[in-house]
Every structure is written in structure tokens, then in C-alpha cells.
Amino acid sequence: MGQKVAGTCYIKVDGEQLTITGAVECPLSDVKRETIVRGHYKEEDLIPFINVDAVKTRNFPRAKLVNGTNMTITAELADGSSYVLSGAYLVDEAKVTGDDAKAALKFEGIAGDWQ
Numbered sequence: 654m655g656q657k658v659a660g661t662c663y664i665k666v667d668g669e670q671l672t673i674t675g676a677v678e679c680p681l682s683d684v685k686r687e688t689i690v691r692g693h694y695k696e697e698d699l700i701p702f703i704n705v706d707a708v709k710t711r712n713f714p715r716a717k718l719v720n721g722t723n724m725t726i727t728a729e730l731a732d733g734s735s736y737v738l739s740g741a742y743l744v745d746e747a748k749v750t751g752d753d754a755k756a757a758l759k760f761e762g763i764a765g766d767w768q
Contacts, residue, residue: 656732663729664705667721669714671707674755677728678704679736680765701765703728703738707756709749718743718758726760738762 662677663670685697703726707713717724726738740763749756 661731663727664703664707665727665729666714666717667724669717671705671713672710674706674708676704676706677730678702679728679730679738683765700761701738701763702744703736703741703760703765705758705760707758709754709756713756719747724760724762726762735768736765737768738765740764 662673662675664673664677665671680699680702683699683701685699686694687697688694705728709715722742724741726741728736728738730736738760741760742762743758744761745759747756747758
């Protein structure tokens with residue numbers, strides 16, 4: 654029997670659902686490891702994040718997104734898992750394209766938890 658591992662995803666910002674194109678990225682780990690010499694490594698904390706391509710609809714919460722500094726972003730993936738980013742805020746340049754109404758959004762935050 655087949656198992657669904659990809660497909661339709663959902664993004665909610667403080668409980669308000671965005672329309673997205675499906676391009677969602679969440680980190681699988683909260684650390685980055687690098688080998689120093691064989692068998693020995695260093696470990697760095699990674700910043701929790703969610704990247705998503707949203708569609709700027711008529712009810713797009715632009716003001717909430719650009720002004721929010723303590724949002725909760727929930728990514729519900731097609732396999733049934735969810736990644737919750739708390740203490741979130743937009744980073745980098747948030748912009749929308751006129752030809753397809755796509756808004757590339759990158760959120761970073763204080764904590765990210767898989768559920």
C-alpha cells in the first residue's frame with residue numbers, strides 16, 4: 654500500500670490560514686554538525702524557520718505579517734506532521750510579484766517544534 658508523503662500543505666499565522674503554492678520548508682534538526690577530525694565534531698544551534706511561497710489574495714494579512722514580532726506560524730504537511738514556529742517574525746525582504754501574486758515569506762523565531 655502506498656503512503657502519502659507530499660502534497661497539499663497548510664500554513665497558519667496566529668490561526669489565520671494563508672493561501673500557498675505548496676513550497677514549504679522547515680528544518681528537520683535544530684543543530685548543525687561539522688566534523689573537525691574523524692570521530693570528532695562541533696555542533697551549532699540553528700535558527701528555527703519556515704519558508705513558504707504564499708499567494709497575495711484580497712484578504713492577505715500584510716500588516717500582520719510585516720509588523721508581527723511574536724507570531725505563531727504552523728506548517729501542516731501532507732504526511733500529517735506539523736511544525737510550529739513560536740516567537741516568529743519575518744526576515745529578509747518580503748515582496749510580491751505582480752505576474753503570479755506570489756509572496757516569498759521567510760519566518761524565523763525563538764523555537765520550532767515538530768508535532
